[in-house]
Amino acid sequence: xxxxxxxxxxxxxxxxxxxxxxxxxxLKCVQCGACSAVCPGVKAxxxxxxxxxxKKLLEGQFEELVEETSTWGCQxxxxxxxxxxxxxxxxxxxxxxxxxxxxxxxxSSSATTSQMNLYGTGHAVFTEAGPLREKVGLPAKAPTSxxxxxxxxxxxxxxxxxxxxxxxxx
Amino acid sequence: MAKVGVYVCHCGSNIAGxxxxxxxxxxxxxxxxVAVARKELFMCSDSGQEMIKxxxxxxxxxxxxxxxxxxxxxxxxxxxxxxAGGLNKYLFEMANIRDQDSWxxxxxxxxxxxxxxxxxxxxxxxxxxxxxxxDKYVDVTKAALxxxxxxxxxxxxxxxxxxxxxxxxxxxxxSIGGVMAMLxxxxxxxxxxxxxxxxxxxxxxxxxxxxxLTYSEVEDVDGYIGNFNVKVRRKQAYVDWAKCTGCGAxxxxxxxxxxxxxxxxxSNRRAAYIxxxxxxxxxxxxxxAHCKSCGGRAIGTEPKISEKxxxxxxxxCEKACPADAINRTLKWDPAxxxxxxxxGTIVVATGFQVMDKGWFKEMAPDNKNVITALQMERLISxxxxxxxxxxxxSDNQKPHTLTFVSCVGSRxxxxxxxxxxxxxxxxxxxxxxxxEKYPDLNIYxxxxxxxxxxxxxxxYYTGARRMGINIxxxxxxxxxxxxxxxxxxxxxxxxxxxxxxxxxxxxxxxxAMELPPATKKLAQTLGLQFCGSGFFKELHPKxxxxxxxxxxxxxxxxxxxxxxxxDTVSQAxxxxxxxAVPLCQGRVKIEPTISEVQTEKCSGCGICVPLCPYNAISxxxxxxxxxxxxxxxxxxxxxxxxxxxxxxxxxxxxYEEGQIFAQIAALTA
Numbered sequence: 152x153x154x155x156x157x158x159x160x161x162x163x164x165x166x167x168x169x170x171x172x173x174x175x176x177x178l179k180c181v182q183c184g185a186c187s188a189v190c191p192g193v194k195a196x197x198x199x200x201x202x203x204x205x206k207k208l209l210e211g212q213f214e215e216l217v218e219e220t221s222t223w224g225c226q227x228x229x230x231x232x233x234x235x236x237x238x239x240x241x242x243x244x245x246x247x248x249x250x251x252x253x254x255x256x257x258x259s260s261s262a263t264t265s266q267m268n269l270y271g272t273g274h275a276v277f278t279e280a281g282p283l284r285e286k287v288g289l290p291a292k293a294p295t296s297x298x299x300x301x302x303x304x305x306x307x308x309x310x311x312x313x314x315x316x317x318x319x320x321x
Numbered sequence: 322m323a324k325v326g327v328y329v330c331h332c333g334s335n336i337a338g339x340x341x342x343x344x345x346x347x348x349x350x351x352x353x354x355v356a357v358a359r360k361e362l363f364m365c366s367d368s369g370q371e372m373i374k375x376x377x378x379x380x381x382x383x384x385x386x387x388x389x390x391x392x393x394x395x396x397x398x399x400x401x402x403x404x405a406g407g408l409n410k411y412l413f414e415m416a417n418i419r420d421q422d423s424w425x426x427x428x429x430x431x432x433x434x435x436x437x438x439x440x441x442x443x444x445x446x447x448x449x450x451x452x453x454x455x456d457k458y459v460d461v462t463k464a465a466l467x468x469x470x471x472x473x474x475x476x477x478x479x480x481x482x483x484x485x486x487x488x489x490x491x492x493x494x495x496s497i498g499g500v501m502a503m504l505x506x507x508x509x510x511x512x513x514x515x516x517x518x519x520x521x522x523x524x525x526x527x528x529x530x531x532x533x534l535t536y537s538e539v540e541d542v543d544g545y546i547g548n549f550n551v552k553v554r555r556k557q558a559y560v561d562w563a564k565c566t567g568c569g570a571x572x573x574x575x576x577x578x579x580x581x582x583x584x585x586x587x588s589n590r591r592a593a594y595i596x597x598x599x600x601x602x603x604x605x606x607x608x609x610a611h612c613k614s615c616g617g618r619a620i621g622t623e624p625k626i627s628e629k630x631x632x633x634x635x636x637x638c639e640k641a642c643p644a645d646a647i648n649r650t651l652k653w654d655p656a657x658x659x660x661x662x663x664x665g666t667i668v669v670a671t672g673f674q675v676m677d678k679g680w681f682k683e684m685a686p687d688n689k690n691v692i693t694a695l696q697m698e699r700l701i702s703x704x705x706x707x708x709x710x711x712x713x714x715s716d717n718q719k720p721h722t723l724t725f726v727s728c729v730g731s732r733x734x735x736x737x738x739x740x741x742x743x744x745x746x747x748x749x750x751x752x753x754x755x756x757e758k759y760p761d762l763n764i765y766x767x768x769x770x771x772x773x774x775x776x777x778x779x780x781y782y783t784g785a786r787r788m789g790i791n792i793x794x795x796x797x798x799x800x801x802x803x804x805x806x807x808x809x810x811x812x813x814x815x816x817x818x819x820x821x822x823x824x825x826x827x828x829x830x831x832x833a834m835e836l837p838p839a840t841k842k843l844a845q846t847l848g849l850q851f852c853g854s855g856f857f858k859e860l861h862p863k864x865x866x867x868x869x870x871x872x873x874x875x876x877x878x879x880x881x882x883x884x885x886x887x888d889t890v891s892q893a894x895x896x897x898x899x900x901a902v903p904l905c906q907g908r909v910k911i912e913p914t915i916s917e918v919q920t921e922k923c924s925g926c927g928i929c930v931p932l933c934p935y936n937a938i939s940x941x942x943x944x945x946x947x948x949x950x951x952x953x954x955x956x957x958x959x960x961x962x963x964x965x966x967x968x969x970x971x972x973x974x975x976y977e978e979g980q981i982f983a984q985i986a987a988l989t990a
């Protein structure tokens with residue numbers, strides 16, 4: 152593994168970019184590791200999450216991490232925010248970095264599928280349950296956006312106008 | 322016409338790095354009344370002061386303005402230079418062009434230079450109108466009070482007593498000793514805390530100049546340096562301490578059980594009890610809040626007569642007492658008694674408390690096997706609840722895996738942001754003591770980082786690693802309670818970059834040191850201030866570590882901030898030395914920059930009397946008419962009365978109306 156090259160300009164740039172994306176507490180981190188001690192993502196084996204992600208970002212590794220998949224292991228449980236003694240709000244840093252990764256289209260195909268589903272039906276996960284519903288005496292079509300063109304149009308407009316739309320997925 | 326000398330200081334680069342000193346000097350030369358304006362790299366240096374003295378001797382100047390750092394640290398130096406030059410020292414004015422200018426406007430040199438000119442002009446305006454003033458002196462009471470009987474208070478009081486001053490040591494508990502008396506052993510020498518403290522406690526108890534006022538609290542303090550009047554409330558012990566021999570017979574017979582404060586609630590004491598085995602003074606106390614008044618023996622009642630024997634039925638405690646020190650027939654006053662003492666100086670050494678574990682929900686605080694470090698201290702102490710055997714509280718079984726958790730409530734924005742300073746070391750100490758005694762135990766310690774900066778401390782820490790104590794970098798995130806009283810530790814190994822989980826039988830939390838809330842009332846009585854960390858604030862963080870903003874009141878020990886025993890003892894002796902200075906001098910100076918009533922102008926309206934925050938003003942008869950009079954020993958020179966007087970009868974010396982108006986005129990020119 153090559154050595155990390157510490158470059159103060161690069162570090163400043165990394166910190167500024169992560170803060171601009173919403174990770175405003177990143178500089179408060181003292182690297183105590185309490186966040187990683189309780190993080191289910193870290194326990195599940197995502198190494199560059201919580202403390203380690205912040206550590207790398209604070210060393211100026213911003214663009215280098217773009218393909219890192221660990222960040223997608225965050226379950227947004229927010230235990231890190233609860234136990235952090237310095238008010239870093241690590242989850243916000245993780246999400247901030249995810250925003251950058253998303254803007255570079257560096258996320259897994261499974262994430263794309265759920266986005267496409269959302270765009271098409273208004274549900275990230277959707278299964279056709281018509282026959283089952285009829286069997287238990289309910290109308291086949293549930294009163295949701297999946298069967299409502301007007302609602303779908305509204306959702307599509309919202310997504311098109313959102314930062315998600317700018318990614319050009321849809 | 323006044324001949325003002327202006328001296329502009331570079332303060333190295335502190336001032337000259339921002340402000341154009343030469344421009345300020347040239348500007349000063351153009352001001353009215355200025356006879357000479359000079360500059361110097363360091364005005365406080367010998368050469369700088371000599372410059373002032375020479376100009377005075379040469380008759381060039383008769384008022385002095387120094388534009389420099391701050392009067393807080395440097396005014397006395399320049400006043401001294403004036404005196405040495407043969408001028409009244411109050412003919413001096415300082416323009417603060419460092420703290421209030423170059424430091425705050427470092428990014429704007431031009432603006433800072435303009436501001437410096439204004440500040441100098443203002444100081445010159447005032448200086449030209451200054452009048453000579455004379456210091457006043459009052460006698461002092463040659464006695465001292467030390468509040469708090471922990472290791473800090475004991476050493477402060479002993480030092481003062483040894484210097485020959487009558488010293489009162491007030492302690493709220495029945496015995497002196499404080500937290501140190503509760504400790505098992507002390508780092509880094511592992512000597513027994515009680516063994517090294519007890520002789521000192523006994524010495525304090527026996528010293529002819531030292532009066533112990535235990536089971537007492539300071540109720541009220543008024544007066545000023547040299548002459549404090551203190552009211553001390555001796556709490557009601559319901560035991561005649563003159564007769565009590567400390568045999569403990571009453572405690573043996575008392576049936577009532579209460580959690581023992583000295584054992585941090587890990588065992589019970591009786592309602593009649595002796596604080597701890599090495600107590601000084603060793604006297605019993607009946608804790609009336611938990612007394613059951615056995616046999617209907619309420620305090621202050623005659624005993625019932627037994628129908629069988631015809632003899633009075635006494636409570637077990639009074640029956641057991643061989644010295645007749647407990648007499649429940651007496652009408653004891655529950656409020657205790659007030660003792661009034663007069664002292665010249667006061668040392669505050671009220672100590673600290675450890676934070677309650679209940680604040681930390683993620684650390685399973687309700688579990689019996691999660692304890693604070695001070696509880697651990699009692700658990701391994703020979704005088705503790707288990708006689709020194711390491712048994713976990715839930716089932717009295719020997720634990721196999723121990724976990725130490727650092728920075729619980731310290732270095733935490735939600736609680737205390739400061740480092741509690743001794744936790745790393747006492748955790749290592751406890752781990753070492755346990756490992757020495759039970760080498761087969763697994764000990765894990767979790768630190769954010771280990772702080773061991775004292776003498777011989779790092780060797781102590783590296784020794785712990787060599788003994789096989791497992792030290793992990795990374796803060797513990799939480800504890801989970803498992804069936805069977807065990808706990809799962811959720812930790813993280815920072816160096817490996819991976820999470821750590823294991824089962825532990827006993828978890829010790831190093832909770833933060835903090836100021837006990839009860840001391841807030843004392844702070845109000847004494848006029849003490851708090852620092853950002855919530856402890857008592859010293860006069861100056863570096864150069865006034867034992868002094869406070871209230872003259873004659875000094876600080877020692879953990880009430881000023883977290884400290885280990887060596888630092889506490891050093892500070893306690895330092896505080897005693899500082900507190901002895903006014904007592905040795907026999908008199909204290911009163912600054913003449915205080916208010917005075919010009920009786921002939923006073924109408925006796927009395928508006929000033931209730932406005933004075935120091936109760937220094939009263940109406941006294943003057944030619945048979947009531948006129949305001951100011952007690953010079955109480956006046957602090959705040960100027961409230963001067964501003965409020967409708968007859969302009971009150972002068973604040975050194976800040977007279979003409980002087981202030983001259984400043985305003987210079988600033989608004």
